[in-house]
Amino acid sequence: SEDASLLSLIVAFIRRALGEHVPVLSVCAALPVVMSILTLIPVAIIGNDVGGSSTAIAAAALVALVPAHVGRTMAGDFTGDAVGMPFVCASLCSFLRATRKDGSAALSFFGATMYGCAALSWELHALVPQLIAVFVLMHVLAGRCSRATFQAYAIWYILSSCILVAPAALLERQLDFAPHVLPFFAASVLSVWRFGGYLVRFA
Incomplete structure (x- = not known):
């Protein structure tokens, strides 16, 4: 399968780095365990940003102990779920931090890059743009949007859309538009929020 081929490339890269x-x-056997540990880092960062160190510890402990995560990251269970989850969490963590007032565009680029890694290793990667789109829409409805939110999502949306479209274009496959609907809607709503005032002035 495609996932198996990709995972084989990951193994080859690691062996080249560590030695043949x-x-x-x-x-x-070891990679799923290592990746499961790496997953806890962005989860703890998100928890710390939300509620401090106690929330960070609780979030990391929950992920470390939840059966769904443990069952997919056991030693020897070399699948896309085990390899892709750290990239998913790192992507979400980077985007959330980029939406802060002091957030930087570099965080959005890094988050989109991490999403690209997730897309190459996890077959359910299209869920990530959906989650971020829901987050953006909730921010708009709650009146908590800022220029940082717009900048973060604009960068993330453009890059993630390219990542979703590129494989289908390169492999000449039919593009599935369903995963693009909600992110596009969120981008449209956020654009109206950002530039609606200018449009009214010029109308």
């Missing part, structure tokens, strides 16, 4: 003497089976 490292057995393939050892890499395949």
Whole structure:
């Protein structure tokens, strides 16, 4: 399968970095555990941003102990779920931090890059743009949008859309438009929020 081919490339890259003497089976067995530990880092950062250190510890502990996560990151369970989740969490964490008033465009670029890694390793990666679109729409409805929110989503939306479209274009496959509807709607609403005042003035 495509996922198996990609995971094989990941193993080959790790073996090249560590040395060809490292057995393939050892890499395949250890990588899910390593990735599960890495997943806790962005989760803890998000928790700390939301409610401080106690929330960070609780969030990391919940992810570490929840059966759905444990069952997919056990040693030897070398699947896209285990490899992709750290990239998903890192993408969400970077975007959330980019929406702060002191957030930077670099965080949005990094978040979109992490999403690209998730898209290459997790077949359900299209859920990530949906989650971020819902977050943006809730911010608009709650009146909590800012220029940082607009900048973060504009960068993230453009790059993530390219990531979603590129594989279908390169492989000459039919593009599935369903995952693009909600993110496009969120981008449209956010654009109206940002530039609506200017349009009214010129009308």
